[in-house]
Amino acid sequence: MRFIYAMPLLALFFVACSDDTSSEVVDVYDDVNQILASGKKLKSVDCDSTNIGEKLFVVDSGASYFCDGHDWNLLKGGDGKQGKQGADGKKGAQGDKGAKGDTAQIKGETGANGEKGEAGDSSKVNCGVASDSAGVIVLKCSDGEPSVLYTALCGNSGYDPEKQFCFQGKLYNSTEFLIDSRDNQVYRIALFGKGDSARTWMVENLNYALNEGEQSWCYDNNEENCQKYGRLYTWAAVLNRSEEECGYGQKCNVANPFRGLCPEGWHVSTKDEWQMLFKLEKEKDTAGEMLRSKTGWKEDVKGTDALGFAALPGGYYEEGVFHGKSETALFWTSNFIDKFSAQSYGMTYDSKDVTYEALDEDMGLSLRCVKNDR
Numbered sequence: 001m002r003f004i005y006a007m008p009l010l011a012l013f014f015v016a017c018s019d020d021t022s023s024e025v026v027d028v029y030d031d032v033n034q035i036l037a038s039g040k041k042l043k044s045v046d047c048d049s050t051n052i053g054e055k056l057f058v059v060d061s062g063a064s065y066f067c068d069g070h071d072w073n074l075l076k077g078g079d080g081k082q083g084k085q086g087a088d089g090k091k092g093a094q095g096d097k098g099a100k101g102d103t104a105q106i107k108g109e110t111g112a113n114g115e116k117g118e119a120g121d122s123s124k125v126n127c128g129v130a131s132d133s134a135g136v137i138v139l140k141c142s143d144g145e146p147s148v149l150y151t152a153l154c155g156n157s158g159y160d161p162e163k164q165f166c167f168q169g170k171l172y173n174s175t176e177f178l179i180d181s182r183d184n185q186v187y188r189i190a191l192f193g194k195g196d197s198a199r200t201w202m203v204e205n206l207n208y209a210l211n212e213g214e215q216s217w218c219y220d221n222n223e224e225n226c227q228k229y230g231r232l233y234t235w236a237a238v239l240n241r242s243e244e245e246c247g248y249g250q251k252c253n254v255a256n257p258f259r260g261l262c263p264e265g266w267h268v269s270t271k272d273e274w275q276m277l278f279k280l281e282k283e284k285d286t287a288g289e290m291l292r293s294k295t296g297w298k299e300d301v302k303g304t305d306a307l308g309f310a311a312l313p314g315g316y317y318e319e320g321v322f323h324g325k326s327e328t329a330l331f332w333t334s335n336f337i338d339k340f341s342a343q344s345y346g347m348t349y350d351s352k353d354v355t356y357e358a359l360d361e362d363m364g365l366s367l368r369c370v371k372n373d374r
Contacts, residue, residue: 219232
C-alpha cells in the first residue's frame with residue numbers, strides 16, 4: 001500500500017473579452033486556487049482558517065473572491081473603460097395644437113426635444129462556452145482566440161475529476177486505484193466479470209488500523225507485513241463492530257451488502273461475490289491457482305493470477321499465534337454461520353482449488369472489499 005497526500009491546485013488562468021471586434025486581456029490571476037462554473041455553488045465551498053487568502057473564480061459572473069477565514073469576499077477590479085457616447089435621442093413628438101381663442105387663434109407650443117441617450121455599457125462581454133469536457137472548458141469571446149480553463153489541475157496538467165484523482169502531484173485513474181479518505185492509503189482495484197455479474201474488487205488486502213492487538217494485527221506484529229499483506233482482522237472488526245456486539249459467541253447476522261470496515265462506497269465481500277469469481281474460471285478445480293499471485297508463495301510455488309486478483313499468502317492469527325505466512329491466504333466474508341463462526345474462503349500453496357470454511361470469529365483473517373456498483 002502507498003500513503004499519498006493531497007496538494008493544493010496550482011494557478012488557474014482566465015482571459016476576459018470585450019465586445020470589441022477583437023479580444024483584449026483584462027486581468028490575469030496567477031494565484032486563483034479554485035474555479036466554479038456557477039456562483040450558486042459558492043456557499044458550498046469552505047472558507048475557514050485552513051484556506052485564508054485563497055482565491056476563487058466564478059465563470060458565469062466573471063467575479064473573483066478571496067477567503068478571509070470566515071466568508072468569501074468579492075475582489076473588485078479597477079475602473080472599466082469609459083463607455084462610448086450614446087446616440088442622440090429621437091426628436092420629440094409634435095406638441096398638441098393650441099385651443100381656439102374667442103377672438104383669435106393661438107398656436108400650440110412646440111414639443112420639447114427628446115432626452116439625450118445614455119452612454120453605452122462597456123462592461124458587457126460577448127463570451128460563451130465552446131466546449132466542456134475531459135476537465136477542460138474552452139471559452140470563445142467575440143471574434144478573438146478561444147481561452148482554455150481547467151476544472152482541476154495536477155501539477156501543470158489539467159484533468160477530469162470524474163475519471164482521475166490527484167495526490168502528491170501525480171494522477172491516478174479512478175478505474176484502477178482507490179483512495180481511502182480515512183487514512184489516505186491508495187489501493188489497486190480491478191473490474192471482474194461482465195453484465196450483472198460484474199464487480200469491482202480491491203486487489204490488495206485492506207490495511208486500515210482498528211484496535212491494534214485486540215481486533216487487528218500485522219503478522220508477527222511487524223508493520224512491514226501490514227504494508228505487504230494488509231491486516232488480519234477478527235470477524236467483528238470486519239463488520240466494524242465491537243467483540244461484545246459481534247464477537248465469538250454473539251449472534252450477529254447482517255444484511256448484505258454491508259460496509260463494515262471498508263472505505264466509503266465499498267462493502268465486505270460476500271459469499272455470492274466470491275462464487276462469481278470462481279465462475280470466471282472454467283476449470284473449477286484450479287480456481288485457487290487462478291486467484292493466487294505469481295510471487296510470494298512457499299517453495300517458489302506460483303499462481304497464474306489469471307484474473308489479476310493477486311491473492312497474497314498473508315497467513316492468519318489464532319489464539320495468540322500467527323500461522324501460515326507464505327503458505328495460506330484466508331479471507332472473511334460478511335456471511336454469518338452461527339454465533340461462533342462465519343464464512344471464509346482461502347487458498348494454500350500446495351493446492352490449486354479454493355477452500356470454503358466456517359472459521360471461528362475470533363481468528364484474524366485478511367479482508368477484500370467490493371465496490372457498491374449494484
